[in-house]
Amino acid sequence: MASGKRLDGRGLLDHRGFDIRARIIEKANGSAHVSLGKTKVMVGVKVEVGKPFPDVPDQGVLTVNAELVPMAYPLFEPGPPDENSIELARVVDRGIRESKMVDLKKLCIIPNEKAFVVFVDIYVLDHDGNLIDASAAAAAAALLSTMINKFEARDGEVSLLPETIPLPISNIPVTMTFAKIGGQIVLDPSLEEEQVMSSRLTVTVDKDGRLCALQKGGMGHMTIRDVRECVKLAIERAPQLRKSLLEAIGYGKD
Amino acid sequence: MVAPLLVGRREIVVPGDLLAEGDLRPGDNVLREDNRIYALRVGLVDLEGGRVSVVPLKGCYFPRPGDLVIGRIVEAGLTGWEVDILAPYPALLPMSETYAKGQASKADLSAIFFTGDMVIAKVIAFDRTRDPLLTTKGPGLGKAFGNRVVRISPMKVPRLIGRKGSMITMLKRETGCRIIVGQNGVVLISGRDDRAERVAVEAIYRIEREAHTKGLTDGIEDMVRRELGR
Amino acid sequence: MPMSQLSPEDLLRNGMRVDGRRWNELRPIKMEVGVLDKADGSAYIEHGKNKILVAVYGPREAHPKHIALPDRATIKCRYHMAPFSVDERKPPAPSRREIEISKVIREALEPAILSEYYPRTSIDIFIEVLQSDGGSRCAGINGASLALADAGIPMRDLVAACAVGKIAGQLALDLSDVEDKLGEADMPVAYMPTYDSVTLLQMDGSFTHDEFMAGLELAVENCKRIYQMQKEALRRQYLEVGGEGASAGR
Numbered sequence: 053m054a055s056g057k058r059l060d061g062r063g064l065l066d067h068r069g070f071d072i073r074a075r076i077i078e079k080a081n082g083s084a085h086v087s088l089g090k091t092k093v094m095v096g097v098k099v100e101v102g103k104p105f106p107d108v109p110d111q112g113v114l115t116v117n118a119e120l121v122p123m124a125y126p127l128f129e130p131g132p133p134d135e136n137s138i139e140l141a142r143v144v145d146r147g148i149r150e151s152k153m154v155d156l157k158k159l160c161i162i163p164n165e166k167a168f169v170v171f172v173d174i175y176v177l178d179h180d181g182n183l184i185d186a187s188a189a190a191a192a193a194a195l196l197s198t199m200i201n202k203f204e205a206r207d208g209e210v211s212l213l214p215e216t217i218p219l220p221i222s223n224i225p226v227t228m229t230f231a232k233i234g235g236q237i238v239l240d241p242s243l244e245e246e247q248v249m250s251s252r253l254t255v256t257v258d259k260d261g262r263l264c265a266l267q268k269g270g271m272g273h274m275t276i277r278d279v280r281e282c283v284k285l286a287i288e289r290a291p292q293l294r295k296s297l298l299e300a301i302g303y304g305k306d
Numbered sequence: 307m308v309a310p311l312l313v314g315r316r317e318i319v320v321p322g323d324l325l326a327e328g329d330l331r332p333g334d335n336v337l338r339e340d341n342r343i344y345a346l347r348v349g350l351v352d353l354e355g356g357r358v359s360v361v362p363l364k365g366c367y368f369p370r371p372g373d374l375v376i377g378r379i380v381e382a383g384l385t386g387w388e389v390d391i392l393a394p395y396p397a398l399l400p401m402s403e404t405y406a407k408g409q410a411s412k413a414d415l416s417a418i419f420f421t422g423d424m425v426i427a428k429v430i431a432f433d434r435t436r437d438p439l440l441t442t443k444g445p446g447l448g449k450a451f452g453n454r455v456v457r458i459s460p461m462k463v464p465r466l467i468g469r470k471g472s473m474i475t476m477l478k479r480e481t482g483c484r485i486i487v488g489q490n491g492v493v494l495i496s497g498r499d500d501r502a503e504r505v506a507v508e509a510i511y512r513i514e515r516e517a518h519t520k521g522l523t524d525g526i527e528d529m530v531r532r533e534l535g536r
Numbered sequence: 537m538p539m540s541q542l543s544p545e546d547l548l549r550n551g552m553r554v555d556g557r558r559w560n561e562l563r564p565i566k567m568e569v570g571v572l573d574k575a576d577g578s579a580y581i582e583h584g585k586n587k588i589l590v591a592v593y594g595p596r597e598a599h600p601k602h603i604a605l606p607d608r609a610t611i612k613c614r615y616h617m618a619p620f621s622v623d624e625r626k627p628p629a630p631s632r633r634e635i636e637i638s639k640v641i642r643e644a645l646e647p648a649i650l651s652e653y654y655p656r657t658s659i660d661i662f663i664e665v666l667q668s669d670g671g672s673r674c675a676g677i678n679g680a681s682l683a684l685a686d687a688g689i690p691m692r693d694l695v696a697a698c699a700v701g702k703i704a705g706q707l708a709l710d711l712s713d714v715e716d717k718l719g720e721a722d723m724p725v726a727y728m729p730t731y732d733s734v735t736l737l738q739m740d741g742s743f744t745h746d747e748f749m750a751g752l753e754l755a756v757e758n759c760k761r762i763y764q765m766q767k768e769a770l771r772r773q774y775l776e777v778g779g780e781g782a783s784a785g786r
Binding site: 133135136138139141142146149150151250251253258261262263264265266267268269270271272273274275276277279280283284287 | 632633635636638639640643646647723728731732733734735736737738739740741742743744745748749752756
């Protein structure tokens with residue numbers, strides 16, 4: 053890698069590029085399948101009517117869950133979520149929540165009583181590294197493809213109408229993960245690279261170029277200089293990555 | 307001219323403290339980064355022959371070949387015993403390293419050392435990839451008999467022994483007790499009377515507590531004499 | 537004024553925060569080392585209203601055996617909040633938040649530990665938050681660093697941590713719970729001064745690039761101050777026993 057080339061031929065800061073297909077599960081309100089190199093992640097979004105949280109009675113509810121499906125990797129085991137799947141879900145959750153991607157206020161039906169609950173379920177199907185970025189992209193694409201029913205609220209009763217509208221979206225975050233390997237920083241680490249990296253830094257950037265989530269991972273440390281460099285790179289590259297993501301799912305073209 | 311220490315000798319240092327820059331060589335419990343030497347553990351700085359070390363004040367027992375240890379038999383296996391020597395690794399005492407010859411079955415092994423027996427043993431091999439290997443062949447080794455067993459921090463064992471054995475020699479002389487000190491911090495005490503043993507135990511605990519203080523040998527000697535009315 | 541009635545604007549009045557601090561002030565911090573009898577190393581931290589106990593066991597035999605690594609110690613970390621540590625009782629079973637925090641704290645301490653010194657063993661870190669008031673993961677890291685050093689585990693540096701956030705549009709150091717809830721961003725940072733490196737970095741909320749740069753600098757500067765407090769707390773622990781305690785004839 054000293055020559056500036058990676059094992060798979062990429063340059064240090066080359067992204068493998070997302071291949072995205074949205075609306076692939078008819079029974080879900082929204083869905084997307086993302087390939088990032090050989091990593092494959094599917095996200096399904098289900099929207100149900102439930103109760104708002106008491107501390108935010110005027111908002112809908114968003115929950116993100118991640119399953120490291122055993123077929124995806126020999127070391128993934130069935131059972132309750134482990135720390136890796138919990139971290140994955142929570143990092144993706146923070147990107148969506150803190151960028152205010154979904155306008156949760158518009159998902160309140162009757163304050164304190166009824167609101168839409170948006171379940172984002174991440175399904176990792178094949179693990180070839182950088183599950184965070186693949187999952188974040190798949191979750192974003194799935195949310196952008198999500199349709200919810202129109203509703204009528206009368207005397208505290210909610211009835212859903214057959215007509216559907218898109219989920220109210222007010223931002224589109226993009227997530228980029230950098231890994232520190234030897235003395236080098238690489239973008240979008242593959243599985244082999246993750247196995248030798250000392251640390252990683254995940255940066256989520258919103259549509260205005262603001263940071264909305266950060267997460268360092270891995271057993272090593274990262275110099276302040278490297279941290280600054282990763283954040284700068286992420287902010288620079290976010291618009292282009294967002295554009296390619298939106299083009300891939302044909303968002304805003306209807 | 308060798309670069310000087312950046313901290314006083316015998317000063318208490320903590321992890322991350324910069325001890326020296328330049329020509330000094332790294333000894334135990336320090337880390338060299340470029341040409342700087344940092345402390346890795348809480349301890350006292352030592353400089354000997356151009357090597358900077360930290361003599362740790364806390365820590366677990368880490369076996370070294372040649373160490374005398376006092377351990378407890380945990381289990382009899384097919385060819386030897388598993389011994390707890392208070393290290394992060396279980397030690398193995400193979401039958402071939404005892405005077406028990408020609409006995410092969412597990413039943414026979416348990417007749418030599420019972421589970422729970424204390425043994426005085428020597429570490430003959432340990433290299434991090436395999437568990438420490440013990441022997442009880444040698445003078446003074448074997449099943450341990452003592453009236454009292456005291457456990458102190460293994461890091462304080464050098465202080466209990468003292469420079470060239472000065473502390474432990476004094477303690478044995480003044481209390482009249484037989485005292486065997488394992489490098490793993492286990493100490494066996496047998497004396498003629500209960501009182502002498504109790505004073506010895508008290509002295510050992512005080513040495514552990516005050517290991518890094520000045521004039522300890524004299525202080526302990528005074529204490530023992532006073533307590534035993536000599 | 538009851539906290540529940542505060543609005544974000546109340547968090548900063550004439551440059552003063554609700555607890556009387558300025559934007560760049562840490563809460564009062566108290567550190568004690570060697571507070572538990574059975575643990576190999578321990579520490580107690582008060583950071584504002586946070587009260588946190590940390591215990592370290594090890595290096596010791598790894599259990600179960602299959603977690604043992606051939607080339608280094610396995611490091612385990614459990615960050616746990618007592619049910620009574622927060623306003624509303626928290627069920628004792630570890631939440632998803634606690635599981636994630638346990639992981640990132642472990643990854644914040646691992647870079648400092650020379651785990652290769654003790655292959656096939658485990659080093660277990662237990663962090664109990666007895667009272668929580670915002671910033672407990674940072675305070676937990678500060679305490680865990682002390683407890684590891686107290687256990688005599690070799691460390692390339694102490695890890696010091698503090699958070700920087702944003703309230704009412706302004707950068708603010710070391711957010712309390714109410715500030716975190718009503719504020720616009722929070723960024724916990726753990727730092728090893730000798731290496732000028734972060735070992736934990738998280739952030740949620742909204743930071744411009746400039747705010748991030750200034751926030752990181754503020755966090756680092758105050759991690760360095762906490763680092764000095766940690767070193768003093770460790771030294772104090774050993775100096776107390778013998779008064780002056782300067783030298784020991786070996």
